[in-house]
Amino acid sequence: MAGTITFEPEDRYNAFLTHGKNVSHGSGKLAGVAVAIKDNITTKDIETTCASKILKGYVPPYDAHVIGLLKAEGAAIVGKTNMDEFGMGSSTENSAFGPTLNPCDTSRVPGGSSGGSAAAVAAGMVRMALGSDTGGSIRCPASFCGIVGLKPSYGRVSRYGLIAYSNSLEQIGPLGKTTTDVSTLMSVIAGYDRHDTTSQNKPYNHTPDAKIKGLKIGIPQEYFGKGVDPQVGDVVKRAIGRLEELGATTVPCSIPSMEYALAAYYVTCTCEASSNLARFDGVRYGPAPDTKKPWHDAYTEVRSAAFGTEVRRRIMLGTFALSSGYYGKYYAKAQVARANVRADFNRIFKDVDVIAGPTMPTVAFRLKEKSDPLSMYLADILTVPANLAGIPAISVPCGKSEGMPVGLQIMGRMFEDERIVDVAYAYEQAVS
């Protein structure tokens, strides 16, 4: 039934950048369900900033494809959530509007870049939320906040209206407290859209099924090796043990391309970002450039004042990596590396149905703990492979370490999102 819901959250974690109070909704599968939207997803008549000063005050004249789908199923779009500026970060500290705090421990980050969406769900302010995942930005905060998050197969969810950061890697995806909620939200947002040239006609009509007897799970040694907190590894190993008790078998495997996957990821995403973010110059939206000045000067003034440090750093890294004389060393090599990552997954998936390991190498770190950019980048080591390969991956809470949530990551074959949802659901049912 169509109607209006009252939304007055006590936002102690700075999860929302904008929210409504009396929010109307239609009827359908999500009638009256409060859904929060990451602020890089375009919402008609609702300010959309990507947590950047350069889009402060920008009110889109159209809806992203996924927003239209949510509205058609009756969802109440209650607000826009905080994030790392343009999705660039793994902690939601890189927001121009202050960091989001982790509801499990407010001295820690919620993960990122969809930290606001994850915190809003974890704190019970909304039942479900949309995020986007370029190199782990849904799975990382899901893991750190103790909720479920799915990065769909590349192409299953339309990116029309997602403000682009790195087109070849990013997907919009659902976050929720339970796998069932995540699956329901996925069923609403997946499907073909002619406005996204990478869209695939692969709708998702699935009800989670906990029967995993006979499932073969690959356990990559790299996911329990150097750089991964042994205590986190132990929690995840116990969770995989539960899956074995349910009738799954495990097979050791290896992803040798993990050695350079993170470098390939950062070269690719910064190159794409340097091109994508060229559009922010204050002319069509954003802070006004001085039209009396020569254009380089005018744009530099706007962009140096309104982009945050990490955004400028990534634009510069991408500009450098694409510049004459360096293209072959960085971008071209990164694309070969990316093909190798894909080949590694294809080889492993000939023998196993899914691959499991930790989502993140550690539990949520403390605010300001990772002030060095490279140390922050290294936190993405276990999530970027799925983006490079385009395959689906889900994070489901599987216990605690140091009193903080740990996420079990399950990766699947291309377009087998349903299967990884089933595995997550089976685990969730076994422990609840």
Add this chain to the structure above:
Amino acid sequence: MVTENDVQHIADLADVGIGGEELGTFTHQFNAILEYFDILDRVEGSGEVTRDLYNILREDEVEPSLSQEEVLRNAPATEDGFIKAPRVM
């Protein structure tokens, strides 16, 4: 190794600006990140990646679109239905 001059040049190319203490910090961080990227030297092969991917293009058909008013709504400076931009010449 990139120098402060290199970083200044990249900042100029990208129109993002840099200056003062930031130049030294950025140069230092840039070098640490680029050193990490050097691991890509171990990847064999050049840029010719064969992919089983192809472009999907559609006909460019005229459809109802946003009104001029909606398109101009977010522009900070407009004149006679146009968007004002800095001079290029």
